[in-house]
Amino acid sequence: MTALTVVFGIFAIWAVVSALLCITRTNAMxxxxxxxxxxxxxxxxxxxxxxxxxxxxxxxxxAGAVMVLFLFVIMLLNVEETPREWKRxxxxxxxxxxxxxxxxxxxxxxxxxxxxxxxxxSTMPDSMAIPAYVFPxxxxxxxxxxxxxxxxxxxxxxxxxxxxxxxxxxLLAAVIGAVVLAKKRL
Amino acid sequence: xxxxxxxxxxxxLFALGVVGVLIRRNVVVxxxxxxxxxxxxxxTLVALAQLHGTSGQIMVFFVxxxxxxxxxxxxxxILAIFRHVQTVDLKQFNLLKG
Numbered sequence: 632m633t634a635l636t637v638v639f640g641i642f643a644i645w646a647v648v649s650a651l652l653c654i655t656r657t658n659a660m661x662x663x664x665x666x667x668x669x670x671x672x673x674x675x676x677x678x679x680x681x682x683x684x685x686x687x688x689x690x691x692x693x694a695g696a697v698m699v700l701f702l703f704v705i706m707l708l709n710v711e712e713t714p715r716e717w718k719r720x721x722x723x724x725x726x727x728x729x730x731x732x733x734x735x736x737x738x739x740x741x742x743x744x745x746x747x748x749x750x751x752x753s754t755m756p757d758s759m760a761i762p763a764y765v766f767p768x769x770x771x772x773x774x775x776x777x778x779x780x781x782x783x784x785x786x787x788x789x790x791x792x793x794x795x796x797x798x799x800x801x802l803l804a805a806v807i808g809a810v811v812l813a814k815k816r817l
Numbered sequence: 818x819x820x821x822x823x824x825x826x827x828x829x830l831f832a833l834g835v836v837g838v839l840i841r842r843n844v845v846v847x848x849x850x851x852x853x854x855x856x857x858x859x860x861t862l863v864a865l866a867q868l869h870g871t872s873g874q875i876m877v878f879f880v881x882x883x884x885x886x887x888x889x890x891x892x893x894x895i896l897a898i899f900r901h902v903q904t905v906d907l908k909q910f911n912l913l914k915g
Contacts, residue, residue, distance in 0.1 A: 677860075693884075697885055708896075731832075790872075802886055812890065813897065815900075
């Protein structure tokens with residue numbers, strides 16, 4: 632067991648425990664703060680997965696901006712504690728059954744490995760099996776010479792330029808939509 | 818590589834998000850559980866980006882943008898509904914019920 636695995640384990644336990652507390656606290660404010668804790672743990676995991684820029688964005692945008700918005704709304708609504716916050720037990724039964732099936736299904740993804748993928752590709756028709764397309768020089772490379780931000784920025788502003796520009800329209804729509812919805816009278 | 822453990826953790830977090838959406842009645846907390854699910858999917862994308870190049874990380878970037886926009890519009894809708902029904906209990910949100 633390497634040091635990397637140990638650190639990953641710490642962050643993973645941190646994330647799962649925080650998420651559990653987030654969905655079980657009756658106070659909405661406590662839930663929100665535990666969700667922030669989960670997001671910090673995920674940012675740590677992103678660093679371990681060599682996605683340093685995504686980790687920074689996770690802290691800035693998610694744990695910072697989005698969760699502050701949530702906290703504002705919780706404080707704005709100023710809800711008193713409801714006497715029975717959780718739903719009745721049949722819903723609990725359904726929820727835990729569904730969650731168990733979902734977890735089992737997703738955990739089978741652990742069988743996903745480069746070897747198995749290569750085998751599946753080798754059985755595909757030739758036209759679909761282009762190894763360079765499936766493995767674009769990803770494995771075994773050292774630190775990227777373009778740096779942490781450069782390795783995101785280069786594809787973002789070349790191959791993904793059009794989606795990136797469309798994002799700005801999406802954000803504008805969100806801004807206008809939020810103003811129209813939240814304002815009492817235009 | 819940490820690919821397997823990352824995918825397993827992502828699965829657990831996603832399932833916790835689903836459970837949260839199903840068992841909670843406070844609409845803001847339900848909304849936060851949706852954010853938790855989005856985060857779990859982001860973790861999957863980052864884990865697989867290790868294997869398939871940085872395209873996965875670009876996807877995470879777009880998912881975060883859409884999540885931010887979704888949070889803004891969703892919370893505005895919650896505020897608008899709150900003005901009508903004066904509660905955040907999902908049980909009372911039956912405006913569309915015939």
